[in-house]
Each structure stands twice: as C-alpha cells, then as structure tokens.
Amino acid sequence: MKTRDRLRIAMQKSGRLTEPAQDLLNRCGLTFRQSRDKLFCFGEGEPVDLLLVRDDDIPGLIAQGVCDLGIVGRNVLNEYRLTGGRDEAPLAEWRALGFGRCRLSIAVPQELDYQRPEQLTGLRIATSYPGLLGEWLQQRQIDAGVVTLAGSVEIAPRLGTADAICDLVQSGGTLVANQLREADVLLESEAVLAGAQTLPTDERGDMIELLLKRLDGVIQVRESRLLLLQTSRGSLDAITRLLPGGPQPTLLPLAGQPDQLMLQALCAGEVSWRQLEEIKKAGAREMFVLPVEKMLA
Ligand code: PRT
Numbered sequence: 001m002k003t004r005d006r007l008r009i010a011m012q013k014s015g016r017l018t019e020p021a022q023d024l025l026n027r028c029g030l031t032f033r034q035s036r037d038k039l040f041c042f043g044e045g046e047p048v049d050l051l052l053v054r055d056d057d058i059p060g061l062i063a064q065g066v067c068d069l070g071i072v073g074r075n076v077l078n079e080y081r082l083t084g085g086r087d088e089a090p091l092a093e094w095r096a097l098g099f100g101r102c103r104l105s106i107a108v109p110q111e112l113d114y115q116r117p118e119q120l121t122g123l124r125i126a127t128s129y130p131g132l133l134g135e136w137l138q139q140r141q142i143d144a145g146v147v148t149l150a151g152s153v154e155i156a157p158r159l160g161t162a163d164a165i166c167d168l169v170q171s172g173g174t175l176v177a178n179q180l181r182e183a184d185v186l187l188e189s190e191a192v193l194a195g196a197q198t199l200p201t202d203e204r205g206d207m208i209e210l211l212l213k214r215l216d217g218v219i220q221v222r223e224s225r226l227l228l229l230q231t232s233r234g235s236l237d238a239i240t241r242l243l244p245g246g247p248q249p250t251l252l253p254l255a256g257q258p259d260q261l262m263l264q265a266l267c268a269g270e271v272s273w274r275q276l277e278e279i280k281k282a283g284a285r286e287m288f289v290l291p292v293e294k295m296l297a
Pocket residue numbers: 012013014015016017053054055056072073074075076100101102167168169170171172173174175189190191
C-alpha cells in the first residue's frame with residue numbers, strides 16, 4: 001500500500017467538539033480549505049488535512065490507519081479501546097485538550113438511597129457505553145444487567161426498560177429533568193488528541209511532533225497571563241511571595257532609579273482583582289495583566 005505523505009486528522013463534523021477543535025487547530029497555525037461536501041478539508045499551509053466525521057467513527061479511523069490523529073472525547077476513545085477491533089493498532093491519548101468536559105456516571109432514580117456500587121447487583125443499567133460500564137462492574141465484581149442503547153438513555157428507567165443508567169453528565173440538568181440522581185462517577189472525560197501508540201517514522205511523525213509542541217504552547221498560553229508591575233527593591237520579597245504560580249519572575253532596573261525595578265512574571269491561570277489588590281498593598285504600582293498570544297518553550 002502506498003503510504004500517505006500528508007498528515008490526516010479526524011474531528012467531529014457537527015457537534016459539541018466541532019467549534020473548539022477547529023479553533024484549537026487554527027491556533028496551532030493550521031488552516032483548511034473547506035471542500036463542498038465538508039468531509040475532507042485540504043490543509044493550506046502545512047501538509048495536514050482534516051476529515052470531518054461522526055465522533056464515534058474517529059477511533060476506528062485511527063486504528064485502521066485512515067487518519068493519523070483525531071480529536072475525540074476520552075469517553076469515546078476508551079470505549080473503543082475496550083470494544084473495538086482486536087487486530088488493530090493500539091490507540092493512545094496524546095494530549096488532554098481541556099474542552100468538552102463531562103463525566104460518565106451511574107445515575108439512579110431519585111428515591112433510591114444509593115450508598116455503594118454493590119447496591120446495583122441484580123439491577124438493569126441502560127448505557128451507550130457497555131465496554132466502560134462492563135469493566136467497572138467487573139472490577140467491583142458486581143453482577144448487574146447491561147442494557148445497551150444507542151441514545152435517549154435517560155428515559156429508560158421511566159419506560160421501565162432499566163432500573164438505572166450510565167451516561168454522560170455535564171450540568172446534571174438532564175438527570176434532574178428525568179428524576180434521576182448522579183450516584184457514582186466512572187470516568188472524568190474531556191476532548192483528547194488521540195493517535196496510534198507508536199508514531200509514524202516518516203515526515204508524518206515529524207509533523208506530529210511539531211504539532212504536539214505547538215499544541216503544548218497553545219494549551220499553556222490559554223492558561224497563562226503576563227503580569228507587569230513596578231516596585232522598589234525593599235518590597236520585592238513581599239510581592240514575590242504573593243505572585244500566582246509560574247516560573248521565576250524577571251527583574252529589570254528602571255532607568256536612572258537604581259532602587260526601582262520592573263517585575264515581569266508569567267502566571268498560570270487567571271489573575272483576579274483581589275490578587276492584584278493584595279500585590280498592590282505589598283508595594284506594587286503600575287500593574288498590568290496581559291494575555292499571552294504565543295509561547296514556544
Ligand atoms: O453526531 P455525532 O455522533 O458526532 O455526535 P454525538 O451526538 O455523539 O456527540 P455530541 O456532540 O453530543 O458530544 C460529543 C462529545 O462531547 C461527547 O462524546 C463527550 O465527550 C462530550 N460532551 C461533553 C458531552 C456532554 N458534555 C454532554 N453533556 N456529550 C454529551 N452530553 C449529553 C449527555 O449524553 C446527556 O444526554 O448531554 C446530556 C447531559 O448534559 P447535562 O448538561 O444536562 O448534564
């Protein structure tokens with residue numbers, strides 16, 4: 001078989017992950033020409049193309065070598081690892097991407113006083129994740145029935161086709177609307193970059209490595225702020241103690257004022273008004289908090 005020389009990334013065609021995934025790839029410097037059928041998008045700058053598909057198809061496309069990488073929920077990836085083809089390449093989670101967060105949870109009718117998983121013994125649990133639920137039950141040696149449904153899992157208890165469910169929960173609103181209660185969490189999920197466990201050894205492997213570096217920069221930047229302030233040397237210790245986490249700050253002397261410094265610190269996460277007020281009280285002035293546009297370590 002002729003090997004491809006362009007990298008191919010699969011992502012969801014239309015759904016919760018589509019917009020954030022597209023945005024993330026754009027921030028990594030990847031732009032695509034939209035094709036008319038919107039299944040295949042040709043990459044304009046780098047040799048990277050996009051395949052727009054249903055999220056459930058993404059792990060299989062990677063395992064079969066049709067795509068090199070995919071952006072997909074950990075829930076879908078891990079379910080595929082448990083239930084997918086045996087002879088296919090094993091899949092790896094290369095990066096957690098920080099969007100599409102949700103939990104795969106057991107939910108029970110509100111009136112059931114759930115204390116421990118063993119209470120599920122003998123019950124029927126409806127789910128679209130038979131692999132993950134089956135593994136969780138097996139690890140706890142619980143003998144419960146697994147009712148596999150493709151969708152609308154939350155109405156199964158009301159219809160009498162199951163006693164409990166195992167489904168994705170985000171705000172919890174769907175559970176409340178169906179008189180259910182979250183009882184146990186099986187998996188904390190978010191969108192991930194999935195790929196084969198071993199990288200290709202050709203140009204595609206080099207491109208994946210480059211992309212992973214850019215991705216790390218983008219993820220770090222998204223959570224970083226640059227704090228600039230002026231202070232006298234005497235207040236420096238007190239101010240440094242209050243700085244939100246991050247690498248060592250940089251200090252620059254102010255021209256013509258040897259006792260005065262400008263401090264520059266990269267902060268992990270938001271810098272709140274309260275933190276700024278505390279730092280000011282400790283002797284800082286002329287404070288600025290700036291977003292970080294790009295970062296390459
Ligand atoms: O058409 P395609 O198969 O591609 O799309 P899909 O309908 O299977 O997927 P989509 O777009 O709904 O979800 C894609 C991915 O988003 C999932 O695989 C998860 O990784 C992630 N995600 C994050 C969620 C949710 N949050 C979520 N809340 N996926 C589904 N839900 C559903 C859940 O199934 C339940 O019905 O939302 C309801 C619960 O939400 P709350 O807020 O009421 O708790």
